[in-house]
Amino acid sequence: MTPSIKVASAALTLAVLLGAAACSQPAEAPAGIEAAADAIPASADVHPFAIGDLQLAALRDGTLTLPLDHTPWGDAAVVAAILTEAGEDGDAVHLSVQPLLVRQGDRVVLIDTGAGGQMGTQNGLPGALAAAGVDAAEVTDILISHAHGDHIGGLLNAGGALAFPNAVIRMSAPEWRALQTGAEAQGLAALVTAITPQVRPFEHGAAITPFLTAVPLDGHTAGHSGFAIISGDERLLYIGDALHSAVISVRRPELVNAWDIDSDTAVSTRQGLVERGAGEGQRYYGVHFPYPGLGRIEQRDGGFVWTPET
Template identity: 40%
Template sequence: MNRFVLMPLAMMATVFSSPAVSAPAQIGPAATSLRVGNSTVIALRDMLNIVPNDGSVFGKDVGSKQVAAALSEAGAPTDRITLGVDALFVRQSGRNVLIDTGLGPKAGGALMASLAKAGVKPDAISDILITHSHGDHVGGLVTATGARAFPKAAIHMSAAEWVWMQQKGDPALVAAISARMKTFQIGATVLPGIVAVGIAGHTPGHVAFQIGTGGSRLLDIGDLAHSAILSLGHPAWIIGYDTDGLAGRKSREAWLARLAASGERVFAPHFPFPGIGRIKRQGGAYAWQPDVRGID
């Protein structure tokens, strides 16, 4: 149950340890841009992921009734959790960088159409940075026929994550990208102005990417948090997508406190599109504050 496949209805069940079957839903392309220091950053929409509220993914330790109560309080449907599946493009001097690639064309993902809306062609991508190797982040590395989707791009993944992907991932996908893979150590400056920040618990080599420096920066949080309602409102709840639920909870609680204190703007690929905003304290937990100031 740990093979990485690119099939829409079975993807989450096979990629993650949870038995829940999610239903990725097609949605139209979208591209939303902003400036981060000297870089142009563009949020790119791929798909939606509809997760059933059956207690196997969200709130594994508290059950579906408590999850339903939290969803109801937020005015959301109580039988399901809707997550975005999005990616981030960064245009630097001399580089066109894509962070994660969504579910991919086999699942009907809109990433390529979103890139087209942003005026970016696949062969213009010079580098792809991968937060982790779950299928909703690496599926778009290949076309529907299994060829590399971004033929000129170097692919960057943490060394620990690449080892895990070679052990647990789809062999065809691993074979397709191996020749372009460049690994890095967690904490490294992967590209100029982009640092890989380790976030433990989700997968063995899961990272976030810090883009920019000083007062002009953006943190792509990867899968630190999945639901703007549940992950923020109840960060202590165990999530089935984490390979180590207790370590994931520890990371989530520590990082949310840090981000709320700093006020740093983040990109959350599973939050409502465009997934750009800030984490705010709300009572004993947190809330999502979209922040699109300065966004085109």
């Protein structure tokens, strides 16, 4: 397959699946008294919000700080210029890490698990989850966008045991295959052994629960997946690492990111997300965008900008 056909195919897949997720929304029970009573308490590291009758919360895990000469976008001067033009400090790139909690009744879903204190982060997830009123044993489903350390780092506790002992762990079939294949080389053999009994891989684009559908966002890893969260006429797209920086990835989606396994496809996916997000006013959840990661992409002055919800 030529690069151009591959890119067109990736863009088409994204468009079809975003549309399909919107059209295939399941009938939901009306919001009930129970849901209101279960509202998640807000705190410094917990940002609760609702999508239809679903209770959600951004859970702050920490921040990845990248010196300008160690970002995936190459030339430090180019990165600094993009940051400065956006009115940001041009001294480093700061990527927040905030897994997303989604509740409906007894179904407690956690999307990604943070870095587990790796990469200079703060391992805030366990405390944030407790502050949200959720015991780790209550989590029923863990959805993994992709198997990088800042997303699977919280799967095991400090003792090497499952941090969420009763949760089924869901990731795309190609992502799970790649994790198993590379486990030894990446020092993840013990993690793979520990989580294997809990893993239920899904087909790319599958419905995971009545309110959650996997959305292939190809290019970052072997089976990178976003998630469309839908209730009533409201929807939110968890974009995973298709976009890392609310400044650099949004303003310059065509920039090559060295963390992407397939750069052409990742650029196509990124451009599709930016353009469709701006065109449709789609609400996004950026796991690495400034906390709490909620907002929309807008087209302004001939370019694209991230507009966070305040």
